Amino acid sequence: MSSTQNLKGKKVAILATNGFEQSELIQPKDILIEQGADVEILSIDDQSTIKAWDEDDWGKTVDVDKQVTAANPEDYDALVLPGGQINPDVLRTNKDAVAFIKSANNTARIKAIGAICHGPWLLVESGLAKGATLTSFPSIQTDLKNAGANWVDEEVVAHSKLVTSRNPNDIPAFVNKISEMIA
Template sequence: MSNSTMLKNKTLAIIATDGFEQSELLEPKRELETRGAKTHIISINGNESIRAWDQKDWGKTVSVDIQIEDANIADYDAVILPGGQMNPDILRTDKKVVAFIKSASAQDNIKAIAAICHGPWLLVEADLVKGKHVTSYPSIQTDLKNAGAHWQDKTVVIDGKLLTSRNPDDIPNFIEAICQKLTS
């Protein structure tokens, strides 16, 4: 199977809002689409576009494909949660986002719930980390441990459907792990 067809017929939900870490959304989106996947940017509050945070300042603007209240978990094969500090902090207060992520864990069609950097905050809010092995940006490890997770300092940690990574340096391994989950 060639890289360009590896993820053919796979549709991935990328949940984000203003302040997502630019590289943690755009690089996986681009690479997963190159491998044949369809991606949908899902957001909140009627946003037609969302703006990235690019390390130290505002970055690119990305079009939103669908609002969380219109998204159907049955349409997706994986959920991807980019980090940045602002993005997951805003999203974890949105009940529809938390319910969507929580329902993803119970759906057979969902092969991966992949969160990077501060994205695992959403896994905590959805009550998905208790007893699970995870990683994240180091500054939120205490939050994960307090929620009952077993935090590890690794580029990628996989526990069931949960797939977590630490930071932008881990993106290549993050992408490969998502591909493996979707094709196994």
């Protein structure tokens, strides 16, 4: 399932809120930890835990390590943006979350910003989609195209530091590409 990357000493932020797609946060987190990375869950609104959406109902609860307002993009090697419909829709209306993503893109230490499923909505909101070749869950391809992205239907797409994938089936390729970029 995972590559053999050694991510010892690497730090990854996962930015999410209630309604993240369970597999799209938990699987990448577990794979990255297995590869040696230190993974922190960032969130908004002073939440100490966030609840997953698991296909058609609420799922697991995940502990939040830090509020996005207290996090510094300079402390991370990668940023992961899980999908689900609820999570990115809420985050894209949060000025602190959007500012963090923009700042992450301008931070030299961050080598990869991964967005999966509906997560690329956050790339649109933060102005990173324009001119980029991206993939996503098919239902938001028009949003990405309207934001100036070149949308393609591929398992994983890397454009500069952006890494995008379509759905939970793409998680192994998605995480392996992020790991490769930060190793």
